[in-house]
Amino acid sequence: MKRKLRLKNKFIPVNIPKLFNQEKINVKKCLDTGWISSEGEYVKKFEDSFSKYNKRIYGVAVSSGTGALEIAMKSLNLKKNDEVIIPSFSIISTALCVIKLGLKPILVDSNLDTWNMDTDQVIKKISKKTKAIVITHIYGFPVDMKKILRIAKRKNIKIIEDAAEMIGQTYFKKKCGSFGDLSTFSFYANKHITTGEGGMILTNNKKLYDKCRSLRNLCFGTGTHRFNHNDIGWNYRMTNLQAAMGCGQLKNITRIINRKREIGKRYISILSRCNKIYIQPDKLKYSKNIFWVFGILLKRNTGFTRDWLVKKLLKSNIQTRNFFYPMHKQKIFHKMKLFLKKKKFPNADYLSQNGFYLPSGLGTSNKEIDFVAKTLKNILENKI
Numbered sequence: 368m369k370r371k372l373r374l375k376n377k378f379i380p381v382n383i384p385k386l387f388n389q390e391k392i393n394v395k396k397c398l399d400t401g402w403i404s405s406e407g408e409y410v411k412k413f414e415d416s417f418s419k420y421n422k423r424i425y426g427v428a429v430s431s432g433t434g435a436l437e438i439a440m441k442s443l444n445l446k447k448n449d450e451v452i453i454p455s456f457s458i459i460s461t462a463l464c465v466i467k468l469g470l471k472p473i474l475v476d477s478n479l480d481t482w483n484m485d486t487d488q489v490i491k492k493i494s495k496k497t498k499a500i501v502i503t504h505i506y507g508f509p510v511d512m513k514k515i516l517r518i519a520k521r522k523n524i525k526i527i528e529d530a531a532e533m534i535g536q537t538y539f540k541k542k543c544g545s546f547g548d549l550s551t552f553s554f555y556a557n558k559h560i561t562t563g564e565g566g567m568i569l570t571n572n573k574k575l576y577d578k579c580r581s582l583r584n585l586c587f588g589t590g591t592h593r594f595n596h597n598d599i600g601w602n603y604r605m606t607n608l609q610a611a612m613g614c615g616q617l618k619n620i621t622r623i624i625n626r627k628r629e630i631g632k633r634y635i636s637i638l639s640r641c642n643k644i645y646i647q648p649d650k651l652k653y654s655k656n657i658f659w660v661f662g663i664l665l666k667r668n669t670g671f672t673r674d675w676l677v678k679k680l681l682k683s684n685i686q687t688r689n690f691f692y693p694m695h696k697q698k699i700f701h702k703m704k705l706f707l708k709k710k711k712f713p714n715a716d717y718l719s720q721n722g723f724y725l726p727s728g729l730g731t732s733n734k735e736i737d738f739v740a741k742t743l744k745n746i747l748e749n750k751i
């Protein structure tokens with residue numbers, strides 16, 4: 368009873384990262400030697416080890432997953448108004464990398480089982496103007512991408528695979544992030560591997576690699592003409608300090624993934640018989656769930672709303688995060704006269720209105736997971 372009360376009074380945040388001793392050793396080395404900006408041994412080490420882990424040839428470390436998407440998209444050299452297919456239900460970064468470059472975003476709805484982009488719709492929306500598709504894997508399972516990849520290859524449509532949430536995940540036993548012409552990752556504090564803030568682009572194509580490296584670093588000129596720039600780039604460099612953390616984290620990737628799956632299975636064991644919610648299974652035919660976060664989707668006609676439920680959880684000191692807000696409803700895009708035609712994305716709407724995720728961080732303890740799951744179960748069964 369006492370233990371229960373103590374947990375009740377303790378705030379459980381939606382994410383607690385897990386850091387290991389190796390990160391501290393590596394970061395201390397940077398501080399001791401003064402290699403604190405983007406120059407220094409760890410950036411290249413992290414790029415090499417992360418690309419090797421994902422079975423890709425080249426890696427370009429950058430300052431965020433959003434920056435990785437922008438650079439990857441720009442490296443494709445597409446023309447104004449070329450069409451790029453993206454999911455409506457995603458982080459805004461997916462749309463920004465298209466819109467900021469003057470390309471035309473073509474939205475697709477979601478699949479209600481996987482919460483990923485609906486692959487049949489992707490194929491239907493391919494037109495002569497389609498030049499790229501951003502395959503965005505969301506929450507736990509990868510997009511079932513076989514058909515898309517086959518058609519894209521045949522039609523010479525470029526694929527950017529956004530694997531920000533899928534570090535270490537596989538699709539038919541092959542690493543997510545090894546499928547696109549370019550793939551992108553995020554190392555924000557809630558990702559499987561974190562550098563605080565950070566991102567990475569992977570590719571097997573030397574030309575794209577060179578272009579991405581240049582875009583990350585202001586497209587500096589060469590030799591004596593260093594300050595005569597080749598293109599409009601960004602300063603999206605990753606620091607040696609961040610890469611030092613990444614190298615330490617990557618050493619523990621197997622432990623990290625095992626723990627994520629343990630958290631997911633623990634939640635499933637307590638919540639699987641709650642008939643008012645839908646939770647994802649721990650595996651599909653092509654992948655085991657990697658549980659980047661543990662999502663909850665309210666079924667229809669429960670008699671209460673998602674917002675009521677998350678407020679109840681917060682009263683028990685449990686923080687949650689609502690699912691993404693879909694792109695076709697973003698005020699800022701409407702102001703820009705985007706997505707004004709009354710196209711329907713009922714599944715993206717349903718997910719964004721009825722979904723949220725529970726504390727799923729690597730630093731969250733088993734006691735906390737059990738407390739969260741049991742509190743949610745009690746609310747759903749009207750016991751509190």
Ligand SMILES: Cc1ncc(COP(=O)(O)O)c(C=O)c1O
Nearest residue numbers: 431432433458460531553554555
């Ligand atoms: C699928 C996806 N892509 C891109 C990003 C952007 O990454 P960052 O926050 O590092 O900019 C995120 C962030 O959560 C994400 O979930």
